[in-house]
Amino acid sequence: MDIQLNAPIDKNKIKELKIGDMVYISGTIYTARDAAHKRMAEALAKGDKLPIDLNDNLIYYMGPSPAREGRAIGSAGPTTASRMDKYAPDLLDLGLGGMIGKGKRSKEVSEAIVRNGAIYFAAIGGAGALLSKAIVDSEVVAYDDLGTEAIRKLKVENFPVIVVIDPKGNNLYEEAGTLYNREKK
């Protein structure tokens, strides 16, 4: 089923989403990957304020290629989410609405998703040129010195994602493969 979703998200609305749903996101999302997560964790450890408001927001695990003149962004596909597993539960407990990435998540992340009624979406890995077309504006809002790893505020229109872990903790990766598995046992 194809569904439209606004970001920041409404946690009541995402309760209805199920694994395998194709969702088109419009609104504002933030990027952060390895180095930005490390800095946010260090800020939290020191008791400092985070540079972005997490509440009901989506973090997209992505570091773009540079934009050509006149364009909002360069190639902009998802990076592997599991590298952020160490940091994600704390951010979810602080109100983060969900994450967009690719690949498996840890049990701790899945539990934090359920605990907070959050969500994990996958974007198609390696489709960075196509996905860049759904990003209409991009602005670095923190950690500019990190280059591609800086935190960016993105304006997206119909950004295509698939629900992989829903707020109930169902996991598409665990269920999808078994349908087509025909390995000899």
Next chain:
Amino acid sequence: MRDIDVSLVTQTVRDMCIDVNHELSPDMKEAFNEACSKEESELGKQIFKQLQQNLDIAKADKIPICQDTGMAVFFVKVGQEVHFVGGDITEAINEGVRRGYTEGYLRKSVVGDPLIRKNTGDNTPAVIHYEIVPGDKVVITCAPKGFGSENMSRVFMLKPADGEEGVKAAVVQAVKDAGPNACPPMVVGVGIGGTFEKCAEMAKEALTRPVGQHSDIGYVKDMEEEILERINDTGIGPAGLGGRVTALAVNINTYATHIAGLPVAVNICCHVNRHIKATI
């Protein structure tokens, strides 16, 4: 001896870095078409269509196919009759990378030290594998490698008694562990034999062999086909969301090894399997 000015190498490398990140080789496009027709999952078919659209947009609008434009890896075969003039050959290649990644709007994904982790800002240094070969030409293969799939690659130091079945099982296991993280459908490069480092280098170079072109060694070709079938039987599918096509090809390179060992390296590459060759 034939003199080759290294500035020619720099220019060639610059152009290769840009071209390879915007358009896949014909063998990969052919493999996409064939895989799409084999895919049984509706979602899988949709993903293939998106990946093909992605390739069209990348080429037409000059947007890199994937934002991870990789760490630049080179295989350089230098004819022994060649004499490089005008500078340091390794610096010339790195200068080509620097210009290609800067002028081509490619992502700079390299940190200068693995633990201090400060970005070098120009995607240098490259990883360069040199080989001295007969002749008076230089053949350069540029194969930028993204790390979503690189991180899922493995080296297994098997025992001789593990044999062919041990090798097949190891490769399939590596692919299953990689799952959705490595952006399937993948291309799987395998190196069997040699030493610890030799098998890893062979696995990497195997990825640069065109998809659909099998090993010249009969039993190795059979293994390539059987392992591919077993990988596709896992059902991991495009983007790891279930389906018939998990890998597009398994390419195996082999080398002599020690009486006590059976090293096997599995270098996994995503569907953005980039490689381009130039001869100077």
